[in-house]
Amino acid sequence: xxxxxxSTLDDKISQATRVPEPGSEFAGRLWQLMKARSTxxxxxxxxxxxxxxxxxxxxxxxxxxxxxxxxxxxxxxxxLAALQKGMGYVRWVGFVDTAQAMALREPVEASRGGQTxxxxxxxxxxxxxxxxxxxxxxPAYQDVGLDDGLWLALPDGYARRPGSRSVExxxxxxxxxxxxxxxxxxxxxxxxxxxxxxxxxxxxxxxxVELYPLTxxxxxxxxxxxxxxxxxAFTYRGVTIGVDQVSSSASGTAVRLxxxxxxxxxxxxxxxxxxxxxxxxxxxxxxxxxxxxxGQQIQSVGSGDSISPMLxxxxxxxxxxxxxxxxxxxxMTVESVxxxxxxxxxxxxxxxxxxxxxxxFPIDQVFTLGELNFRISQARLxxxxxxxxxxxxxxxxxxxxxPQEIQVEQVWLFETYSNGGILVESDVPTWxxxxxxxxxxxxxxxxxxxxxxxxxxxxWQINWEHILP
Amino acid sequence: MFLLTxxxxxxxxxxxxxxxxxxxxxxxxxxxxxxxxxxxxxxxRPLYERWLPPxxxxxxxxxxxxxxxxxxxxxxxxxxxxxLPAYRHRGHFAAWLFSIARRRAADYFRKRDPxxxxxxIDPADxxxxxxxxxxxxxxxxxxxxxxxxLPERDQELIRLRYVAQLTFGAIARxxxxxxxxxxxxxxxxxxxxxxxxxxxxxxxxxINPG
Numbered sequence: 321x322x323x324x325x326x327s328t329l330d331d332k333i334s335q336a337t338r339v340p341e342p343g344s345e346f347a348g349r350l351w352q353l354m355k356a357r358s359t360x361x362x363x364x365x366x367x368x369x370x371x372x373x374x375x376x377x378x379x380x381x382x383x384x385x386x387x388x389x390x391x392x393x394x395x396x397x398x399x400l401a402a403l404q405k406g407m408g409y410v411r412w413v414g415f416v417d418t419a420q421a422m423a424l425r426e427p428v429e430a431s432r433g434g435q436t437x438x439x440x441x442x443x444x445x446x447x448x449x450x451x452x453x454x455x456x457x458x459p460a461y462q463d464v465g466l467d468d469g470l471w472l473a474l475p476d477g478y479a480r481r482p483g484s485r486s487v488e489x490x491x492x493x494x495x496x497x498x499x500x501x502x503x504x505x506x507x508x509x510x511x512x513x514x515x516x517x518x519x520x521x522x523x524x525x526x527x528x529v530e531l532y533p534l535t536x537x538x539x540x541x542x543x544x545x546x547x548x549x550x551x552x553a554f555t556y557r558g559v560t561i562g563v564d565q566v567s568s569s570a571s572g573t574a575v576r577l578x579x580x581x582x583x584x585x586x587x588x589x590x591x592x593x594x595x596x597x598x599x600x601x602x603x604x605x606x607x608x609x610x611x612x613x614x615g616q617q618i619q620s621v622g623s624g625d626s627i628s629p630m631l632x633x634x635x636x637x638x639x640x641x642x643x644x645x646x647x648x649x650x651x652m653t654v655e656s657v658x659x660x661x662x663x664x665x666x667x668x669x670x671x672x673x674x675x676x677x678x679x680x681f682p683i684d685q686v687f688t689l690g691e692l693n694f695r696i697s698q699a700r701l702x703x704x705x706x707x708x709x710x711x712x713x714x715x716x717x718x719x720x721x722x723p724q725e726i727q728v729e730q731v732w733l734f735e736t737y738s739n740g741g742i743l744v745e746s747d748v749p750t751w752x753x754x755x756x757x758x759x760x761x762x763x764x765x766x767x768x769x770x771x772x773x774x775x776x777x778x779x780w781q782i783n784w785e786h787i788l789p
Numbered sequence: 790m791f792l793l794t795x796x797x798x799x800x801x802x803x804x805x806x807x808x809x810x811x812x813x814x815x816x817x818x819x820x821x822x823x824x825x826x827x828x829x830x831x832x833x834r835p836l837y838e839r840w841l842p843p844x845x846x847x848x849x850x851x852x853x854x855x856x857x858x859x860x861x862x863x864x865x866x867x868x869x870x871x872x873l874p875a876y877r878h879r880g881h882f883a884a885w886l887f888s889i890a891r892r893r894a895a896d897y898f899r900k901r902d903p904x905x906x907x908x909x910i911d912p913a914d915x916x917x918x919x920x921x922x923x924x925x926x927x928x929x930x931x932x933x934x935x936x937x938x939l940p941e942r943d944q945e946l947i948r949l950r951y952v953a954q955l956t957f958g959a960i961a962r963x964x965x966x967x968x969x970x971x972x973x974x975x976x977x978x979x980x981x982x983x984x985x986x987x988x989x990x991x992x993x994x995x996i997n998p999g
Binding site: 332347353355 | 821830831833837838842845846849850855859862863866867871874928929932933936947948952967979982986
């Protein structure tokens with residue numbers, strides 16, 4: 321009864337809040353404007369991914385070979401120690417390799433008119449240069465122009481622009497955090513200027529900075545050291561979540577998760593993670609701390625010989641409140657993992673000679689993605705409407721074989737030979753194939769499921785022995 | 790229900806096939822589209838078609854006229870174009886998109902009178918709008934009054950859920966809260982609104998709530 325009342329009220333609210341849709345002329349105009357303004361990223365500014373250029377197997381083989389040789393020469397314990405040495409955690413950036421690194425000794429800032437640009441850290445390693453800046457006292461919740469117009473001015477007169485950048489708005493009004501990644505600096509460069517011009521005609525900000533070699537002692541003092549826990553991984557439904565880096569300091573505990581998943585899936589992402597210790601103490605996540613999804617990019621060759629980049633073995637870094645004294649064992653709990661896949665599942669629906677609205681076509685076919693099983697129970701011809709035009713839509717009923725194990729959020733499908741259009745139902749975001757009512761095809765129809773997205777509820781519990789800093 | 794494109798018939802002209810190709814591209818995963826769109830904006834088209842109407846409706850509901858709704862919608866999508874290379878997609882494109890939209894709306898109201906009543910429909914809009922006619926019933930009018938009297942936070946929740954039709958997950962990310970918490974907030978809000986509706990019916994004395 322309660323659900324019925326709510327459903328009725330839902331409908332009424334939908335009516336009460338209904339507004340016109342955008343006009344097609346406006347939609348077309350805006351798209352043209354977007355195209356005119358879009359500037360493709362020049363090749364030289366793209367972040368260089370050497371993994372991108374190598375087949376995934378050869379990268380994995382190389383890493384394995386290096387580890388194997390290292391293990392044979394100096395023994396497993398020393399390999400582990402060597403791997404851990406030189407890894408430090410930088411908030412908003414993640415775990416960085418501090419070997420051969422140059423960094424600021426202290427934050428540097430400039431202020432004017434009540435506004436401050438603070439350079440929190442500039443660390444240059446052999447692989448990359450990462451800059452973290454914080455804006456204070458700027459107009460709240462606005463586009464302050466940090467996305468663009470920031471670069472490094474090197475002493476030789478060259479400018480270095482970021483290959484990637486991200487800007488976070490913090491919970492403090494007027495505060496923004498920007499993280500910018502550049503190529504590694506040329507050897508011998510220790511003095512440079514950070515320049516930011518928020519708008520083309522605005523007065524630019526300039527902050528000279530001096531970088532110093534990050535010795536082991538300096539790294540230990542400035543960056544929380546990290547360790548690699550042993551055996552900290554948990555697998556459920558083919559998705560393995562492991563903890564591969566942990567750092568603990570007075571300001572927070574950072575944990576980097578490594579997520580691997582079956583090849584059938586395009587990605588698996590951790591939505592929320594919780595950290596606790598053996599005394600039952602929970603450590604809340606620091607919402608504004610850095611988190612990221614980085615994966616090993618590989619080339620995926622599709623059935624039509626198309627090549628597209630895919631992400632595998634995602635990494636995700638989270639930061640939690642500092643672990644309290646006395647905690648010797650930590651547990652990371654992940655209750656749900658979202659996934660996406662672009663399977664090539666095809667099946668036939670026999671519409672018969674005179675298909676009509678309301679017809680149901682049993683299918684009862686099971687398909688598998690990794691360790692996830694789905695059942696296509698039936699297809700239905702339903703009446704749908706677009707711009708006042710009545711249409712016939714073919715809706716596919718897909719459910720997980722065990723609904724407790726998977727939640728399906730979205731399914732994409734299209735049939736392979738007909739020029740049917742594609743509809744999406746707003747309440748139930750399931751794609752259907754549709755035709756004008758008088759042009760429903762007859763006979764056998766091949767339908768392909770081209771995409772599926774969902775969540776795997778579960779409880780990944782990853783336990784490890786905590787190494788006190 | 791939202792239709793991405795018109796249905797094309799089986800004969801399939803070149804233009805229709807081109808349209809169909811765009812439709813089929815829409816089937817790709819958002820994540821993949823965004824990665825590809827960083828280098829070629831044309832790959833963004835399916836997402837543009839998917840998300841233009843919710844963003845426009847959101848603004849229209851806030852500002853009450855098509856001119857400003859179009860202007861704000863354009864600002865959002867142009868900002869998306871600029872920010873796309875820096876955007877890290879985590880399956881939360883909608884939340885990211887609407888975080889930009891909400892900031893634009895906040896800017897707009899900083900400069901203008903925010904109290905635009907929902908009844909005001911721009912006279913420049915096509916007049917015989919059946920949707921507007923459909924919402925003229927007494928009951929719906931009363932409900933609109935109740936919505937307008939809600940605190941801004943609750944109005945925003947209604948707007949994001951019913952006007953923009955965002956998922957609870959996306960709304961939760963926008964509000965930086967857990968999904969369950971947003972569901973509960975809306976559920977409690979609906980109960981309150983239902984009670985207010987019934988109070989009004991009783992006050993009116995002659996209308997059966999059904």
